[in-house]
């Protein structure tokens with residue numbers, strides 16, 4: 001029977017309404033493990049965070065340090081002139097696919113709701129304008145190419161392009177799409193094929209497609225790590 005108290009306990013991001021009523025694990029049972037990665041508060045209280053099982057009871061700092069040892073070479077960037085609601089979702093997907101960094105171009109403030117706290121585990125960098133982003137990426141070693149992702153006239157096709165390893169995908173906002181200033185500094189613009197009547201897909205959907213294109217081309221899919229939920 002449906003018990004409304006279950007809903008109170010359920011984490012707001014829980015995508016499995018018929019799964020267990022609470023996410024995560026309770027207090028550690030038995031003698032506490034030794035090591036700097038363990039968080040005494042979580043061991044004592046339990047760990048209800050949205051993290052994969054291998055990071056249960058780890059401190060935030062230890063998780064970020066471990067992710068830093070195996071981040072992928074791709075970056076993602078989004079323009080933020082109107083507080084686009086897609087940014088949080090893009091940050092969450094960038095975390096799942098283990099992007100090197102997420103770049104926000106324009107306003108510093110962004111709507112964190114869709115990120116579901118994943119931004120804490122991600123390096124999020126701000127740039128005042130697209131030229132600053134391009135200069136930052138081109139100065140990295142190895143240099144990172146800035147590819148605008150938008151279905152603009154003259155865009156090349158993402159599906160038939162060999163996605164570079166050292167790349168940053170830049171997305172525009174709902175409505176205006178990539179700004180003129182962004183288009184000018186991109187090393188190329190690429191569209192995602194569409195077949196229906198709508199002019200475009202949602203920016204965070206486009207970001208997921210582009211990031212997954214990188215994963216299919218470059219990520220190591222041989223280890224167990226790639227398939228864990």
Ligand SMILES: C[S@@+](CC[C@H](N)C(=O)[O-])C[C@H]1O[C@@H](n2cnc3c(N)ncnc32)[C@H](O)[C@@H]1O
Pocket residue numbers: 149150151152170171172173174175176177178190191192193194199200201202203204206
């Ligand atoms: C809603 S779209 C913006 C407007 C779009 N250029 C139009 O003409 O309707 C928001 C962002 O999503 C991404 N996007 C949406 N559809 C896309 C597609 N088919 N190919 C590449 N990017 C797309 C782009 O980054 C774009 O700037």
